[in-house]
Amino acid sequence: MLKVDNLGVGYGDLQVVWDVSFEVPSGSLVAIIGSNGAGKTTTLRALMNLLPTITGTIEFQGESIVGVPTHQIVERGLVMIPESRATFASLTVADNLDLGAYTKRSRGMRDATLRDVYEIFPRLAERRTQLAGTLSGGERQMLAIGKALMARPEMLVLDEPSLGLAPIIVEDTFDEIRAIRERGVSVLMVEQHVEMTLELVDYAYVLELGHVAVQGSSSDLMTNSGVRAAYLSLK
Amino acid sequence: MRQLIIQSAVSGLLVGGIYGLVALGLALSFGVLKVLNVAHGELVMLGGYAAFFLFSQMGIDPLVSIPLVFVVLFALGVALYWLLFKFVVRFDIETRIKNSLLISFGLVLILQAIAVFIFSGDDRTIVTGYSSNALVVTGWVRIPWARSAGLVVAIIAAFALEWLLNRTTFGHAVRGTSEDWTLASLTGIDVRRVYMIAFAISAGLAGLAGSLVSLGYSISPSIGLGWTLKALIVIVLAGLGSMRGIVMAGALLGLIEGLASVWVGSAYRGVVALVVFLVVLSFRPQGLFGREGTHV
Numbered sequence: 001m002l003k004v005d006n007l008g009v010g011y012g013d014l015q016v017v018w019d020v021s022f023e024v025p026s027g028s029l030v031a032i033i034g035s036n037g038a039g040k041t042t043t044l045r046a047l048m049n050l051l052p053t054i055t056g057t058i059e060f061q062g063e064s065i066v067g068v069p070t071h072q073i074v075e076r077g078l079v080m081i082p083e084s085r086a087t088f089a090s091l092t093v094a095d096n097l098d099l100g101a102y103t104k105r106s107r108g109m110r111d112a113t114l115r116d117v118y119e120i121f122p123r124l125a126e127r128r129t130q131l132a133g134t135l136s137g138g139e140r141q142m143l144a145i146g147k148a149l150m151a152r153p154e155m156l157v158l159d160e161p162s163l164g165l166a167p168i169i170v171e172d173t174f175d176e177i178r179a180i181r182e183r184g185v186s187v188l189m190v191e192q193h194v195e196m197t198l199e200l201v202d203y204a205y206v207l208e209l210g211h212v213a214v215q216g217s218s219s220d221l222m223t224n225s226g227v228r229a230a231y232l233s234l235k
Numbered sequence: 236m237r238q239l240i241i242q243s244a245v246s247g248l249l250v251g252g253i254y255g256l257v258a259l260g261l262a263l264s265f266g267v268l269k270v271l272n273v274a275h276g277e278l279v280m281l282g283g284y285a286a287f288f289l290f291s292q293m294g295i296d297p298l299v300s301i302p303l304v305f306v307v308l309f310a311l312g313v314a315l316y317w318l319l320f321k322f323v324v325r326f327d328i329e330t331r332i333k334n335s336l337l338i339s340f341g342l343v344l345i346l347q348a349i350a351v352f353i354f355s356g357d358d359r360t361i362v363t364g365y366s367s368n369a370l371v372v373t374g375w376v377r378i379p380w381a382r383s384a385g386l387v388v389a390i391i392a393a394f395a396l397e398w399l400l401n402r403t404t405f406g407h408a409v410r411g412t413s414e415d416w417t418l419a420s421l422t423g424i425d426v427r428r429v430y431m432i433a434f435a436i437s438a439g440l441a442g443l444a445g446s447l448v449s450l451g452y453s454i455s456p457s458i459g460l461g462w463t464l465k466a467l468i469v470i471v472l473a474g475l476g477s478m479r480g481i482v483m484a485g486a487l488l489g490l491i492e493g494l495a496s497v498w499v500g501s502a503y504r505g506v507v508a509l510v511v512f513l514v515v516l517s518f519r520p521q522g523l524f525g526r527e528g529t530h531v
Binding site for chain 2: 048050069070071074075079080082085086087088089091095098099102103106147151
């Protein structure tokens with residue numbers, strides 16, 4: 001579904017990601033994990049063409065998306081939820097969801113998708129006339145996910161979905177991500193909560209200082225002594 | 236004296252409607268694109284000439300040509316966006332404001348020079364059969380029809396714009412883009428297209444205002460900057476976030492100027508308006524009708 005080869009990305013003259021290669025097979029749930037500053041968000045921004053790539057190729061459903069404008073990448077079914085400010089604070093819940101189905105691929109199915117989203121998140125239906133900026137952190141996370149689902153993604157990219165949320169809400173969010181995958185949507189997520197993430201995903205890439213340091217199935221990584229020492233604080 | 240005061244208040248209110256209309260357009264391009272188009276008043280001036288020549292050459296009544304002038308200026312807005320402003324919106328927001336100031340000051344000079352060259356420096360006014368007609372209230376307060384159109388069109392434009400922004404999906408896209416263009420593009424919105432259309436609507440609104448200026452008042456190539464300054468005062472007075480608030484602030488500014496011209500003398504009416512403006516801002520820095528956290 002998504003295939004990234006030898007990706008290099010940077011800000012101006014400062015390159016922060018080198019030769020990163022990874023793959024998200026159709027229907028799978030893959031994570032990129034690593035500490036702060038490892039280049040995880042930068043990688044995702046390059047994926048969506050919010051940052052230009054310096055080297056490498058990005059293929060989505062067999063076609064290169066390097067240089068394709070961001071809104072057209074969304075039109076192709078690759079949808080990203082950014083780590084913070086993932087909803088429009090000055091718009092109501094209903095208007096945020098309406099905008100979620102802005103693309104041509106999702107527009108015709110808007111009403112049906114909206115019913116699904118309200119069924120998954122009844123809380124959003126209760127708050128539909130409220131401004132997104134007045135929602136609690138957990139509700140805003142629901143809205144961000146609901147808004148992304150409105151776009152009818154083939155593949156969903158989540159940048160640190162646990163950031164700034166209470167542990168119990170992080171658990172809910174991870175359950176929702178699992179449910180999204182079960183609906184046939186491939187998922188790529190970036191996380192710092194390594195242990196919880198490895199319990200959720202099929203396969204993970206560990207990014208260190210802009211390079212892929214380790215990769216493997218989640219069960220392999222959980223038993224990998226280097227990963228355990230560096231990220232799981234278990235010996 | 237009472238008659239003079241009421242008459243000045245009415246006249247001020249009517250011109251204030253046009254202040255509001257000019258400010259609506261400027262608020263739209265500033266709120267969405269984060270560019271400050273100082274040449275907005277020149278677009279008012281060009282709209283005025285468009286209405287003037289549609290009337291004098293083709294005999295089209297200005298009240299009929301208003302939608303036509305909107306379309307002409309809308310098209311000019313698209314052209315200006317492609318020629319100039321699309322290069323500015325590539326930058327971060329602070330750079331956009333600085334660069335757009337420089338570019339649009341240049342545009343002011345160019346458009347003024349073109350207008351002098353084509354239209355000459357003479358004052359022009361549209362004189363129709365109903366130009367001198369007025370509604371006379373209680374025997375002595377005159378409400379000229381031609382000038383009333385300014386306030387009416389401003390109110391209609393404000394409601395239409397609020398409907399567009401609040402009730403349509405495209406309007407939601409405009410508001411979303413003005414809040415956070417990165418998130419808008421991740422939502423599948425073609426941000427450049429939103430920018431172009433918002434700028435074109437802004438120019439179209441300037442055209443509307445211009446045709447009303449040439450109908451109720453007069454136009455010449457140099458009127459632009461004055462209108463831009465009035466619009467800036469109105470926007471700061473109103474605060475961003477409410478289109479009808481902008482029209483109300485425009486009417487209020489006109490009213491204050493009208494009353495000041497009686498009580499203080501017409502030479503000082505601009506000064507009095509600015510004093511009121513400063514007083515309002517020191518008590519309500521978000522503007523009279525502004526809401527925090529709003530962007531258009």
